Amino acid sequence: MTNKSANAYSRQLEFQLRLQGVPRRRVLEIISEVRAHVRESGEPPYDTFGEPRAYAAEFAQGSWRRWTWLGAAVLAVAAFVASAYLIAGEIAAHREFRPLPFGGRTWLIVAVAAVAVVVLWRMVLIVATVPLSTLTMDDGDATVTWKKWVRRRRVTSVVVAVVLVFISAAWGLRLGSTYANSPQLRAASYVWASASTAHTQFDPRQDMVAVEVILFQSALGPMPTIDNLSLSANWTNGIDDSSVLLPYSSLTTAVQAAHNHDFSGGGGNNAALGVTLRRGTYYVLQYFGGFDATISTPTPPETLDVSYDVNNGPFRTLRVPLPVDYSNI
Amino acid sequence: MVESGWPSEWLRGILPLCVMAIVISGETHGYAVAQSLESAGIPNVKGGTLYPLLNRLEEDGLVTTRWAAGPSGPGRKLYAVTSTGKKWFAERAERWRKFSALTINLLDEAGGNIQ
Numbered sequence: 001m002t003n004k005s006a007n008a009y010s011r012q013l014e015f016q017l018r019l020q021g022v023p024r025r026r027v028l029e030i031i032s033e034v035r036a037h038v039r040e041s042g043e044p045p046y047d048t049f050g051e052p053r054a055y056a057a058e059f060a061q062g063s064w065r066r067w068t069w070l071g072a073a074v075l076a077v078a079a080f081v082a083s084a085y086l087i088a089g090e091i092a093a094h095r096e097f098r099p100l101p102f103g104g105r106t107w108l109i110v111a112v113a114a115v116a117v118v119v120l121w122r123m124v125l126i127v128a129t130v131p132l133s134t135l136t137m138d139d140g141d142a143t144v145t146w147k148k149w150v151r152r153r154r155v156t157s158v159v160v161a162v163v164l165v166f167i168s169a170a171w172g173l174r175l176g177s178t179y180a181n182s183p184q185l186r187a188a189s190y191v192w193a194s195a196s197t198a199h200t201q202f203d204p205r206q207d208m209v210a211v212e213v214i215l216f217q218s219a220l221g222p223m224p225t226i227d228n229l230s231l232s233a234n235w236t237n238g239i240d241d242s243s244v245l246l247p248y249s250s251l252t253t254a255v256q257a258a259h260n261h262d263f264s265g266g267g268g269n270n271a272a273l274g275v276t277l278r279r280g281t282y283y284v285l286q287y288f289g290g291f292d293a294t295i296s297t298p299t300p301p302e303t304l305d306v307s308y309d310v311n312n313g314p315f316r317t318l319r320v321p322l323p324v325d326y327s328n329i
Numbered sequence: 330m331v332e333s334g335w336p337s338e339w340l341r342g343i344l345p346l347c348v349m350a351i352v353i354s355g356e357t358h359g360y361a362v363a364q365s366l367e368s369a370g371i372p373n374v375k376g377g378t379l380y381p382l383l384n385r386l387e388e389d390g391l392v393t394t395r396w397a398a399g400p401s402g403p404g405r406k407l408y409a410v411t412s413t414g415k416k417w418f419a420e421r422a423e424r425w426r427k428f429s430a431l432t433i434n435l436l437d438e439a440g441g442n443i444q
Contacts (some may be wrong), residue, residue, distance in 0.1 A: 029406060030380070033405075033406050036358070036360065036406075037380070038376075041363070043376070048375045048377060049376045049377040050375070054377075058380075
């Protein structure tokens, strides 16, 4: 009777000790000691040692491993969310020539994935832990109860792990697709052009074209620095690169500024280059240049096609009807 | 003159010193400590109290352990005092003597007043 309950107690204690992160060797020691005590004293183990969980806790005090389960769950979610996000970001970046999330640091993705694997492996180890000292014991009812208990625990753990993986992967993919769908540099394009067939401004043979783009950073990741701007038009053979970047605190004010365009903000040659965008700020990027309409276009076209790119992203083309109708801008 | 059990809050305070007193008189194992405590008049110290206590003494470096193969079945864990343990015991035992002298004194005075 005592032997039987000692076996049952040993199993439960062992499971609790391992669950609470007590090292293998210590587990065997503690259990051997319990068994020796029970054998010599003849006392029922539950009476003298108390509940296995509480007794195990006496030996696991201060052990960081007690938090293994919680830590593993949190880390697993974080790792899955992050890796799914990064992967989705990578895909979006390659597809749409967007800057990579977190600056495209591949090592970061590898590190996050490695953490995810390690965490999962740890969870698998915990779930698949085979009781150490109980394999050779064989005593009917207690064994059956114990096996049932372990099985239930494992099933629960596997279910929890699977749910965690799914939830976090779904979350990460959602975040990632948000990234994919949110323009890193959203070019809401407002075009102001003085181009017209009338050649009323400046030199009649020359005209100015200005493209205004509103830039803002809506995705996570480091803020981009503008290091390249280019502008071309279908009927000019020379646009001077000249740009100005004006910050606004809201999209509305930025749009207004683009509407009420003027060049008084200064600028000069490539003033926008080298500027690192700030989060939460909307920028009106004006870039403009003079072109010689008469030389390149003997017959003035009906539209002005302006292509532009920022940081070697995909070219976007704006088709502006000529003469420019300001009411549509 | 074995009492049925001392108040557990008393035991919590003095048990480490008592256990050390037993270990200091010779290498011993857990159940033997319990038996010694019992024959010393401190019965019913549960395994659930004793072994975690021995474990803490070991962690604090007051006792050292080794495994000895038993004549039957698995081996036993043997506890022996360390030099740190001896120092600790000497100091604590001395302080306890003073402490108990003070409390006895106090109780005697109160007892005199009752009578």
